[in-house]
Each structure stands twice: as C-alpha cells, then as structure tokens.
Amino acid sequence: MLCHIFCFAVLTEMVLAKAPSLEVVKESVAFNLPTSESDVTIQWPDSTLSMQDVAKFQTTTDSVLQKATADITKTQSSIQSMNSSLMSLDASLNNSESRADTLNGTLISLARRVLAAEDSCTTASQLDMKLDALFDRLQANLSASASRLQSPTVYESCQQVLQFHPSAASAIYWIRFQAGEAAHPIKCIFDDGVAWTLASRIDSQGTQWHVTDNSHAGEGNQWESTSTFGNVSASEGDYKSAAYSQCAAASARVYWNGLLAAETVPFGQEGCTAFSTSPTPLAFRFQSLEFRCESATLKPPATCANACQKKPLDYAATDGLFNGSHVLFQAGEVASRDPTNNDRVYLSGNLRTIHQPAGLGVYCAGLCSNAPGTANVGSAGQDGVIPPLGRHVYEIYVKCSSPSPPTYHSCQEVLDVNPAAPSGLYTIKYSGTSPRTVFCRMEGLLGWALAARITATGTQWQVSDTSHAGSSNNWENSAVFGQPDVVTEDYKSYAYTSAPMSRLRVEYRGVEVAETTDFGAYGCHAFAPTRVSLMRRFQEVAFRCKAESFDVSPPPECSNFCRILPKTYGPDPIGIIGSSEYLLFQSGEMANFNPTNNDRTYLVGSVKTNIHAPGGMGAFCAGSGCTKNSGTANLGKMVVDGVEPVDVDGAYYELYVA
Numbered sequence: 001m002l003c004h005i006f007c008f009a010v011l012t013e014m015v016l017a018k019a020p021s022l023e024v025v026k027e028s029v030a031f032n033l034p035t036s037e038s039d040v041t042i043q044w045p046d047s048t049l050s051m052q053d054v055a056k057f058q059t060t061t062d063s064v065l066q067k068a069t070a071d072i073t074k075t076q077s078s079i080q081s082m083n084s085s086l087m088s089l090d091a092s093l094n095n096s097e098s099r100a101d102t103l104n105g106t107l108i109s110l111a112r113r114v115l116a117a118e119d120s121c122t123t124a125s126q127l128d129m130k131l132d133a134l135f136d137r138l139q140a141n142l143s144a145s146a147s148r149l150q151s152p153t154v155y156e157s158c159q160q161v162l163q164f165h166p167s168a169a170s171a172i173y174w175i176r177f178q179a180g181e182a183a184h185p186i187k188c189i190f191d192d193g194v195a196w197t198l199a200s201r202i203d204s205q206g207t208q209w210h211v212t213d214n215s216h217a218g219e220g221n222q223w224e225s226t227s228t229f230g231n232v233s234a235s236e237g238d239y240k241s242a243a244y245s246q247c248a249a250a251s252a253r254v255y256w257n258g259l260l261a262a263e264t265v266p267f268g269q270e271g272c273t274a275f276s277t278s279p280t281p282l283a284f285r286f287q288s289l290e291f292r293c294e295s296a297t298l299k300p301p302a303t304c305a306n307a308c309q310k311k312p313l314d315y316a317a318t319d320g321l322f323n324g325s326h327v328l329f330q331a332g333e334v335a336s337r338d339p340t341n342n343d344r345v346y347l348s349g350n351l352r353t354i355h356q357p358a359g360l361g362v363y364c365a366g367l368c369s370n371a372p373g374t375a376n377v378g379s380a381g382q383d384g385v386i387p388p389l390g391r392h393v394y395e396i397y398v399k400c401s402s403p404s405p406p407t408y409h410s411c412q413e414v415l416d417v418n419p420a421a422p423s424g425l426y427t428i429k430y431s432g433t434s435p436r437t438v439f440c441r442m443e444g445l446l447g448w449a450l451a452a453r454i455t456a457t458g459t460q461w462q463v464s465d466t467s468h469a470g471s472s473n474n475w476e477n478s479a480v481f482g483q484p485d486v487v488t489e490d491y492k493s494y495a496y497t498s499a500p501m502s503r504l505r506v507e508y509r510g511v512e513v514a515e516t517t518d519f520g521a522y523g524c525h526a527f528a529p530t531r532v533s534l535m536r537r538f539q540e541v542a543f544r545c546k547a548e549s550f551d552v553s554p555p556p557e558c559s560n561f562c563r564i565l566p567k568t569y570g571p572d573p574i575g576i577i578g579s580s581e582y583l584l585f586q587s588g589e590m591a592n593f594n595p596t597n598n599d600r601t602y603l604v605g606s607v608k609t610n611i612h613a614p615g616g617m618g619a620f621c622a623g624s625g626c627t628k629n630s631g632t633a634n635l636g637k638m639v640v641d642g643v644e645p646v647d648v649d650g651a652y653y654e655l656y657v658a
Contacts, residue, residue: 153173153174153418153419153420154174154175154176154183154418155173155174155175155176155418156175156176156177156406157175157177157195157197157247157400158173158175158186158188158189158190158195158196158197158400159195159400161173161188161190161195162188162190162193162195164418164420164421164422165420165422168188168190169190170187170188170189170190171187171188172185172186172187172188172232172233173185173186173188174186175188175197175242175243177242177243177246177247177400178246181242181246182242184241184242184243185232185233186198186232186241186242186243187232187241189397194399195399195400196253196397196398196399197241197243197247197397197398197399197400198232198239198241198243198395198396198397199240199241199243199244199247199249199252199282199396199397199398200239200240200241200244200282200395200396201230201234201236201237201238201239201240201393201394201395201396202238202360202361202376202377202393202394202395202396203236203237203238203376203377203391203392203393204375204376204377204387204388204390204391204392204393205236205376205391206237206238206376207238207376208222208229208230208238208240208376209222209223209238209346209360209361209376210361210374210375210376211223211344211346211361211362211363211374212363212365212374222240223283223286223346223361224283224286224287225245225283226244226245226283227240228240228241228242228244228245235393236391236393238376243281243398243400244281244282244283245281245282245283245284246281247281247282247398247400248278248279248280248281248400248401249267249279249280249281249282249285249398249399249400249401250266250267250279250398250399250400250401251263251264251265251266251267251398251399252264252267252282252308252327252396252397252398252399253396253397253398253399254322254327254347254394254395254396254397255317255394255395255396255397256317256319256321256322256392256393256394257317257319257392257393258393259315259316259317260313260315260316260317261315261317261319261321261322261394262310262315262317262322262327262349263310263311263313264308264309264310264311264327265308265309265310265311267279267280267285267308271308271309272307272308272309274289274306274307274308274329275288275306275308276288279400279401282396282398285329286329286330286346289306289329289330290330290334291330291331291332291333291334291335291342291344292304292334293305293331293332293333293334293354294333294334304331305328305329305330305331305332305350306328306329306330306331307326307327307328307329307350308326308327308328308329309325309326309327310322310324310325310326310327319392320379320380321348321349321358321359321360321377321379322348322349323349323351324349324350324351325350326349326350327347327348327349327350328345328347328348328349328350328359329346329347330344330345330346331344331345331348331352331354331359332344332345332354332357332363333354341364341365341366341367341368341372341383342363342364342365342366343355343356343357343363343364343368343383344357344362344363344364345357345358345359345360345361345362345363345378346359346360346361346362347359347360347361347396348360352380355382355383356380356382357378357384357385358378358379358380359377359378360376360377360394361374361376362374362375362377362378362385363385364383364384364385367383368383368384368385369382369383369384370382370383370384370385370386371384371385371386372384372385373385375387377392377394405426405427406427407427407428407429407435408426408427408428408429409428409429409430409431410428410430410447410449410499410500411426411428411438411440411441411442411447411448411449411658412446412447412658413447414426414440414442414447415440415442415445415446415447416447421440421442421447422442423439423440423441423442424439424440425437425438425439425440425484425485426438426439426440428440428449428494428495428499430494430495430498430499430500431498431500432498433494433498436493436494437484438450438484438493438494438495438499439484439485439493441505441656443512446658447658448505448656448657448658449493449495449499449656449657449658450484450491450493450495450654450655450656451492451493451495451496451499451501451534451655451656451657452491452492452493452496452534452654452655453482453487453489453490453491453492453652453653453654453655454490454617454618454634454635454652454653454654454655455487455488455489455490455634455635455651455652456634456635456645456646456647456648456649456650456651456652457488457634458489458490458634459490459634460474460481460482460490460492460634461474461475461490461602461617461618461634462618462620462632462633462634463475463600463602463618463620463632464620464622464632474492475538475602475618476535476538476539477535478497478535479492480492480493480494480496480497487509487650487652488650488652490634495533495534495657496533496534496535496655496657497533497534497535498533499533499534499657500531500532500533501519501531501532501533501534501537501657501658502518502519502520502531502658503515503516503517503518503519503657503658504516504519504534504562504583504655504656504657505655505656505657505658506577506583506653506654506655506656507653507654507656508570508571508572508573508574508577508651508652508653509650509651509652510654511569511570511571512569512570513569513570513571513572513577513653514564514569514577514580514583514605515564515565515567516562516563516564516565516583517562517563517564517565519537519562522563523562523563523582524561524562524563526541526560526561526562526585527540527541527560527562528540533657534655534657537585538585538586538602541560541585541586542586542590543586543587543588543589543590543591543598543600544558544590545558545559545587545588545589545590545593545611546558546589546590546593558587558590559584559585559586559587560584560585560586560587561582561583561584561585561606562582562583562585563581563582564580564581564582564583564605573648574635574646574648574651575607575638576604576605576607576615576616576617576635576646576653577604577605577607577653578605578607579607580605580606580607581606582605582606583603583604583605583606584601584603584604584605584606584608584616585602585603586600586601586602587600587601587604587608587611587616588600588601588611588614588620589611594623594625597621597622597623597624597625597626597630597641598620598621598622598623599611599612599613599614599620599621599626599641600614600618600619600620600621601614601615601616601617601618601619601620601636602616602617602618602619603616603617603618603655604616604617607638608638610640612640612641613638613639613640613641614636614642614643615636615637615638615639615644616635616636616638617634617635617636617653618632618634619632619633619635619636619643620632620643621641621642621643625641626641626642626643627640627641627642628640628641628642628643628644629642629643629644630642630643631643633645633646634646635651635653
C-alpha cells in the first residue's frame with residue numbers, strides 16, 4: 001500500500017511539472033502564427049513564402065495544438081481525481097493511526113498481563129518452537145539409539161570389555177584388535193581381573209593343525225600363517241581366530257577339555273627368555289623360532305626347545321602333555337641332525353625325549369620306527385606319531401598386552417564409538433592441543449567432560465576486583481590445576497580451556513543440580529551460538545549491572561543469564577543453584593558504577609535477587625561499601641554487601657561441558 005501511495009505521488013509531481021511546459025508551447029506557437037493576409041508574405045534573404053505554404057503550416061499547427069489541449073484537459077482531470085483519492089487516503093490514514101494507537105495500547109496492556117503471568121517468558125509461539133526443537137532432538141536421539149541397537153558394540157580387546165564392564169561374563173564379544181581392521185567375534189574369558197582371548201582350538205580329531213617337514217614358516221603351516229578358520233561358538237573342531245595373528249600376546253594359557261593345563265610366565269621375562277620382550281601375536285612368535293635341538297633328550301629348561309616356564313598354579317588338567325614345569329615351543333630336531341627322520345612338535349610340555357613327538361602339531365618322517373606322519377595331537381611314542389585314544393580338545397588363550405589408550409576428540413566421541421562406555425578417564429585431544437586425560441561423565445546419549453571443581457575450602461577460584469579478563473583470574477585464563485579424582489581439591493582441566501561446548505551441567509557432590517539450554521539459543525542468547533570453550537564463554541561477557549537491585553523474573557539481562565532445562569534435579573543444600581530458573585554468568589556491578597564497592601559473582605543461580613549479594617561461585621566484595629565481610633571466596637553465601645564463605649564440610653560443585 002505504501003508503495004502505491006509513493007508511486008502515485010511521484011506521478012502527480014511529474015504531471016504538474018509537465019503542464020506548464022505545454023502552455024508555454026501553446027503561447028509560443030500562437031505568437032508566431034500569421035493573423036491576416038497582410039502578414040502572409042514573409043521576406044527571406046533569398047526567397048518569398050507563398051500563401052499555400054502558410055496555410056499548410058497553419059493547418060498542421062492547429063492539429064498539434066488541438067491534441068495538446070486535449071491532453072492537458074485529460075491530465076487536469078486525472079490530477080483532480082488523484083487529489084480526491086489522496087484526500088480520502090489521508091483520512092483513512094488518520095483513522096488507521098487512531099486505530100493503531102488503540103491497538104498499541106491494547107497490546108501493551110496484554111503484554112503486561114503476559115509478563116505478570118506465572119511463565120512470563122514463554123508465549124504460546126515460543127513454547128511451540130521449543131517443543132518442536134525438543135521433538136526434533138528426541139527424534140535424532142531415537143534414531144541414533146536405534147542405529148546403535150542394530151549394531152553390536154565393538155571393543156578394542158577383551159581387556160577393554162572388562163574395563164567397561166567389571167562384572168562382565170566370559171562370552172563372545174566383537175573385537176577390533178587394530179585400527180582400520182575388521183571386527184571379529186572373539187571368545188573372552190575373565191579370571192581374577194585378567195582377560196584372556198581365545199586364539200586357537202586344536203581338536204585331536206581334526207586336521208587343520210597338521211604339519212609337514214618342509215612347511216615350516218610357510219603359508220601352508222597353520223601354526224605360522226595369518227589365516228583364520230573354524231567356528232568360535234563351537235566347543236569342538238579346529239579353530240583359529242584373528243587374535244592368533246592380531247593380538248599382541250604377552251603370555252599364554254593352554255586348556256585341555258575345558259580345564260587349565262598350563263599358563264606361562266610373561267614372554268621375554270625371566271623363565272621365558274627365548275622370546276622377545278615386546279608383545280607379539282602367536283603367528284609371529286612361531287615364525288621367529290626354529291627347530292634347533294641336537295641332544296637326544298630334552299631336560300627342563302630345554303633351551304633348544306624354546307622353553308617358557310609355567311606359573312606355579314593349581315592346575316586341574318592331567319592330560320599328560322603339559323604336566324611338566326615348562327611349555328615348549330617348536331621342540332624338535334634341527335634339520336641337519338638326523339637325515340633319516342625328523343621328530344618335531346609345535347607345542348608341548350617338557351616331560352619327553354626328542355624322539356617322542358608328543359604334543360600339539362606333531363610330525364615324524366623318515367625312518368620312524370612306529371607310525372610316520374603328522375597329527376593335530378600326538379601322545380608319547382618312540383619315533384612315531386600316535387594319536388591319543390578318545391577326543392581331546394585343546395584351546396590356547398593369550399593375554400593381549402594393553403594397547404596404548406585410544407585417543408578421542410571429545411567425551412561425546414567416546415560414547416559414539418562405544419555406547420556402553422562407562423564414566424571414567426579417557427585420553428582426549430581437543431583441536432590445537434596435545435592429548436590429555438579428561439574425566440568423562442556418560443549420561444544417556446551425552447558425554448560430558450569435567451571442566452572444573454570449585455570446593456568450599458579451596459582458593460583457586462577466588463578473584464579480585466582487578467582480575468576480570470586478567471591472567472591472574474582462573475575463571476578466564478588458560479591455567480590448569482588439580483586432579484580429576486581428588487574431590488577435596490580445586491580442579492581445572494583442559495576441557496575448561498579447550499573443549500568446544502554448547503551446554504553446561506552443574507553437579508553438587510556428584511548429583512546434577514542444573515543443566516542449561518544450548519548457548520546462543522532461546523533462553524541463553526547472551527552468548528554466541530558458536531561452540532567455544534567455557535573459558536571463552538566467561539571472556540566474552542562482562543559485569544554490567546547498574547541497577548541498585550533486581551528481580552530475576554523476568555531474568556536480568558545485565559547478568560548474562562542462561563535458562564536451566566526444566567527437569568528433576570538433585571538437592572542443593574548450599575543454595576547457590578537451588579530451584580533457580582536461570583544460571584547467571586558474571587552477575588555484578590560494572591566497573592566504576594559504585595566507587596565504594598563492587599559486588600560480583602562469576603556463577604550463581606537466579607536465586608540471587610539483589611545486586612549487592614555477591615553469593616555464588618567466585619564471589620567478591622571490596623571497598624568501604626562492604627558493610628559485612630570484604631574479600632573473596634570460592635563459594636559465597638547469599639548475604640548483602642559482603643562475602644561470607646560457605647563453611648559446609650566437603651561442599652563442592654563441579655562444572656561439566658558438552
């Protein structure tokens with residue numbers, strides 16, 4: 001409508017400007033026309049104008065003047081119509097202004113009524129927007145949960161299963177031993193806090209573990225190859241898992257028909273010096289060894305047989321193959337010792353002679369006085385391979401060395417990688433920093449990083465009047481201190497200085513008492529919506545209150561408020577958060593507002609109702625205007641014009657970011 005009025009006005013001005021110019025043209029033309037016959041002849045220097053020429057010229061001119069006169073008359077009529085319309089529009093506008101004033105008054109009255117209502121900050125449309133946002137977030141969380149439920153949890157080792165689930169039962173779990181490799185179903189058994197990983201199963205009735213004299217170190221030899229086969233879920237039948245070639249074995253166990261027959265001391269240590277000290281998968285252990293015996297008998301410890309001492313345990317198995325004091329790896333004759341036959345065993349005990357290939361992966365070829373050949377399992381027999389009577393199933397478990405702890409980019413990533421991850425210490429590398437240990441609190445679908453702990457007895461979170469945005473103020477500088485698991489001491493982690501965050505969670509002695517909405521969103525617009533660290537959050541706001549006192553409903557803009565999510569929280573006996581509707585960041589008087597004193601608080605709930613009550617976390621009051629105590633405290637009570645430290649034993653608050 002305004003555009004139409006504007007265009008109409010411009011057109012009117014153009015027409016009015018045009019009309020006088022037409023009148024001038026008319027007068028000018030009329031002045032130059034001949035008015036009598038005596039004027040017909042006009043003398044030119046070289047010619048005389050005829051009567052016919054003049055008549056023709058006059059006829060043409062009259063035609064032009066008639067058309068111009070008609071156009072002017074039409075234009076004047078249009079102008080009169082426009083003037084009439086403008087007068088009518090002006091009257092309508094006057095009427096509209098009157099109605100707008102009335103409507104404005106009504107809206108002001110309505111706004112006052114809304115502000116006086118119980119929930120003054122939430123109109124119907126805003127509430128609808130909030131509900132839509134919450135619904136969208138719920139849908140995303142449900143989708144993520146469904147995706148996680150459809151996919152099995154993948155661990156890095158059996159030991160990690162035990163780390164995440166201390167009471168986990170021995171069972172089959174999905175394990176990815178090396179980054180970039182596929183995950184595999186692996187059988188884990190847990191014994192006295194130690195995780196053992198099934199590497200292989202050797203069945204006396206199978207053939208997969210047979211060997212030939214020339215297959216040593218060849219791909220055809222399953223003892224030294226990286227291939228896999230068999231069924232992890234079966235109790236019988238030959239089997240070799242990915243752990244055989246991917247798990248860095250630090251020691252080994254041998255089970256016979258489900259009973260423990262042997263457990264070695266750690267590879268590479270005293271009693272097991274035939275192996276390197278660095279943990280290595282079994283496949284490469286066997287590849288690094290040789291058959292190198294020349295003696296006619298093997299005596300413990302038979303160094304030529306790559307002996308590894310057994311731990312002095314109460315072994316239940318009495319199979320006859322591993323009853324000695326050592327476990328022998330690749331026990332057998334060196335290739336050049338006896339050209340007539342070679343007696344060899346890949347794994348056995350030490351109660352045997354060199355010519356008795358009894359054990360697992362046995363072989364005898366050439367002039368074998370008994371049976372030549374090979375077998376998965378061989379019993380004691382002179383110069384020959386004699387399979388045992390009945391069925392004998394041996395399983396080899398390895399203790400995988402603890403891998404370097406994985407590095408994540410946030411506590412949320414820990415939870416995304418493993419939804420079963422418990423709360424605890426993790427190695428986190430934030431952008432631009434080195435990997436650091438951070439405590440992560442896992443709550444539902446969110447991973448929270450412990451950023452700070454403010455204790456009642458500590459002093460690290462105290463402030464001074466001049467320390468705002470200064471290096472001496474731990475609320476705003478990059479210093480870190482304390483330990484994450486010592487709740488009696490102040491603590492500030494790299495998560496405080498470096499973790500990009502959009503929400504803040506406050507706990508009192510391990511119980512949640514507040515969680516904010518997203519920074520920069522509805523109810524928390526004092527902050528930028530970009531994800532920055534908590535340190536940066538405090539740096540980007542300031543103490544800026546001027547009023548002598550304020551009521552926190554509606555929230556005070558000068559206190560950099562952030563709405564607390566409406567849900568059930570635990571008790572806050574100190575009352576710094578209490579039943580607040582908002583968290584107030586840097587709530588206090590601006591510089592130079594009150595020369596006699598400055599009352600300031602870095603973090604407090606909206607239970608604070610007076611600018612002169614510097615209670616909360618990082619409380620400060622200084623100057624002659626502090627009628628009670630001047631000074632600073634980690635945690636201050638809600639008293640006016642003074643700092644009274646909280647004196648409750650063991651009181652502390654923790655700040656988590658996500």
